[in-house]
Amino acid sequence: MSTTGFVTVPVALGERSYEIRIGSGLMTGVGADAKALGARAATVVTDAHVGPLYLDSVRASLEAAGLAASDIVLPPGESTKSFRHLEEVSNALLAAKIERGDLVIALGGGVIGDLAGFAAAILRRGVRAIQIPTSLLAQVDSSVGGKTGINTKAGKNLIGAFHQPSLVLADTDVLDTLSPREFRAGYAEVVKYGLIDDLSFFSWLEKNWTEVFAGGEARTKAIATSCTSKASIVARDEFETGDRALLNLGHTFAHALEAAVAYDGTRLVHGEAVAIGLALAFEFSARLGLTSEDDADRVRDHLKAVGLPTRIQDIPGEVGDAAHLLDLMGQDKKVSGGRLTFILARGIGRSFIASDIPPQNVLGFLSEKLA
């Protein structure tokens, strides 16, 4: 791998601005990037799936640039986003004497990005981080925008911080090693950006998704368009007091479904939950008379075409009844004053924040879907 041309997406957040670079071979240039940021030391946080593939070359790049490199390799999977592993990473960073000018490097998917980013946020009340997302989902979503966090028994990402990275390196070479299931799961988040506010992107995906899955230019375009869309929304509302909630399209349903399977990735991974959530958000919008049944069908059809689940029944095993799922939504961060906030749509590319949905409406809708 060597660094060739890459696309740059700027994230404009004042003094917290940073760049997302998307392209082939970026990972092996991380040492020079870290040095350019003025760091003397860096700890790479990764997991036992990703570490064996890329850790040696990332460490070699850091060492070649003269940095003191160290690493911590965690178990793979959602259950790593826990207080226990947060403590473990924190202690490793302290043992490596990572100081305020130094760097935490998150090398992995969304789990590693969220956990390592959170550890960076709270180490010495904040040190810098470089994100090297190694899944499609992390490249288009979790490495962009500075949300970090861990899970608790009450729900996902309920404990965390806003902490912008100093640089994101989305190395597209790594996507070639993903399983089809992992790639598809990430693709659900790509579709989301079209559904939020970009009908033409959604239409382009409907026509070109096989090329996006195949790699090359179409894939880079899909990633860059997704990152640009997210960066634009985050720049408008860094701390989620308004428009940023649009990024949660499909996610209130998704979080409840993930909680219902106890974050068991063999049954349901995050992107699959999002796919079902997107389909449900459009069906719920149609049921409320906000959008047409045709639009809801079109969303479901595209997700199904690429092989993603779109119905609660697509999840293997039991997820509980409508009341149980509603209760799991009640612990979502987007609850306000007992009413539920959903992102609904007046059409594809016309999503909006509906902040006053009575729980009974959701209960009725879910009961129908589970019938």
Added chain:
Amino acid sequence: MSTTGFVTVPVALGERSYEIRIGSGLMTGVGADAKALGARAATVVTDAHVGPLYLDSVRASLEAAGLAASDIVLPPGESTKSFRHLEEVSNALLAAKIERGDLVIALGGGVIGDLAGFAAAILRRGVRAIQIPTSLLAQVDSSVGGKTGINTKAGKNLIGAFHQPSLVLADTDVLDTLSPREFRAGYAEVVKYGLIDDLSFFSWLEKNWTEVFAGGEARTKAIATSCTSKASIVARDEFETGDRALLNLGHTFAHALEAAVAYDGTRLVHGEAVAIGLALAFEFSARLGLTSEDDADRVRDHLKAVGLPTRIQDIPGEVGDAAHLLDLMGQDKKVSGGRLTFILARGIGRSFIASDIPPQNVLGFLSEKLA
């Protein structure tokens, strides 16, 4: 207790600005304050020393104002500032369904303030907090300025966040129940503000300290002057990239000494460590030819006069040798590039940041002090 007149110290931090109120009986008005902030629910975090004294009246005040009140009572002592208790508090806040518009209320000394403030900072990526500091130290220091955190085996406060409270209620009635040792320990931080940049305040303390210890107007003045001083420094440098480091006068030594006794409060409480640290900072400054021996003597004499320790040998038991103490300083957050940052002084009220102290100089000084 009833709310009578109180002094207000504003902390000017843009949209994170807040008020410190200092006076008698403020605690029983917390319900109205919480309601004025728009909260629907509040969880009181306290410890087993403070809880039995004040928890009932704080809860009653919240409930009378129509808030859903809950609480969590933790073990007293520095060891409560741990990942384990952070997780416990986080789970309690989630169980109480504290949402983004709600409140965490820290009712206790510095340990509770730091832990509960940190838990508020990371709950749903940030909910608001009211600090009700119940020790002199917490009233003049740890409840002002938004530093929150926990300890790890590598050192004190190495994991944490900047999170400004929405209101601080420094109820002076609570100081009447403090032990003389606790009050003295807090007084060390009061002295610090004179030493940093206010010779006239230090001179006033030399003359009036017995009245400050007795309570009443002199005590309120000492607290308000301390809070105003800290608020002014924090307003200049919220995230400690510059002047805020002045507040660490005496603290690099103090943190090492506390680590050396493994945070055993029976041997050394934080304010006592600060007293020794202040004396050492002036002696080290004198040794480097920056200030006079007379100034160093004057600082030590005043601290001794009120009954505070001023020498490492005043700590009961062993603390290890100079190299060990230096090593403990190396994990301080204020390390940068292998050099040590100390706050030194060119005289009383003329402190400055010395960011390039060679570790050997400190080693020589400490060896001499321990001889």
